[in-house]
Amino acid sequence: MAKNQRKKASKKGLILKKAAIMFREKGFAATSMRDLAEAVGIEAASLYNHIRSKNEILEAICFDMANVYNTTIESVEASKQNSIQKIEQLLRFHIAQMTENYEDVYVADREWKHLDEPYLSNFKTQRSNYRKKFAAIIEDGIHKNEIKKIDAPTAVLILLHAVSGIESWHRSKAKISAKELEDNMVMIMIDGLRK
Amino acid sequence: MAKNQRKKASKKGLILKKAAIMFREKGFAATSMRDLAEAVGIEAASLYNHIRSKNEILEAICFDMANVYNTTIESVEASKQNSIQKIEQLLRFHIAQMTENYEDVYVADREWKHLDEPYLSNFKTQRSNYRKKFAAIIEDGIHKNEIKKIDAPTAVLILLHAVSGIESWHRSKAKISAKELEDNMVMIMIDGLRK
DNA sequence: CCTACCGATCGGTAGG
């Protein structure tokens, strides 16, 4: 992963990486800069040679994820596949992110509330736009009779939240492999949508 | 709702209710006792005539929800229905909780990490037991050929997280009604499981 | 990258 390499290469990258781990474990508000500094191996004051503020760390994590999501859905939109295939591709993308890039995904998904303005509004807009694009793909599938007649925005919420359920799987050191997990999820969700 | 009545009847009930709203909005750690006191309409120090600590409030919310969950799944287990019917009943229960008792459900689901020991361990155990009971129902349906061959613990995670997606629906003042929402969700999830 | 420190705010208590 290019991103993971970057995150380990520089000190700022290390700070972002450790921060994501701690923000997931304890939450943004309950993680102190002194906790973070200890995990990085420096004094709290020294963090500020690499980052401007605690909130800037959260911004970096959230908007890096938003960019990955935007890039992906734009490429899926542009591809020549039917709607079921597009949805399956998006599901597999989200599952892969969850298993490979767990900490960042979790933080961007659950801790974005702690963003300050104007970043908060910006993030909420991007999030809403992503869901609208996803819903449009489902809507298209309904019109083309590939997908059962359901409320598309509701289906998007179900799909995205279902994927976030992998979080617990990740923690539980389950016996099932990542591949099996992915296939199980895709089967359940796709069969649920299909006519 | 008996519980809502109790929560409005006494001052302690009002504190728990306002706390659930604020813990959901800002998170447990980012909600101060002074914020909470203002919402209740008293001084921060006066809160301590009704509760022992900030953590006690979180405990009350989380364990009230755990009790509701336990009671429900025990009654579903004891009922004479096939596995698909049991799962549908549990799904409708969770959806109803999400639409009727949103704040408490959300806090018990997302903020329990901030519980102190021994409550934290207790809560995690109850949560794990609930999921095991749910998985056993799915497992039973697989053996009886009512449900496709999938990994039952994974299916439980998908179902429970999918339901939590209603959170965003709740916030978005969607055009779809609660009844339609419920039917859409049940249809997608049940069809996804069925053989 | 560290020592030394700031003002603000936190959860909670004493005493009435």
Added chain:
DNA sequence: CCTACCGATCGGTAGG
């Protein structure tokens, strides 16, 4: 239920 206050900890800065 309030005023007055406590020690601890917070994010962040000055200066080297």
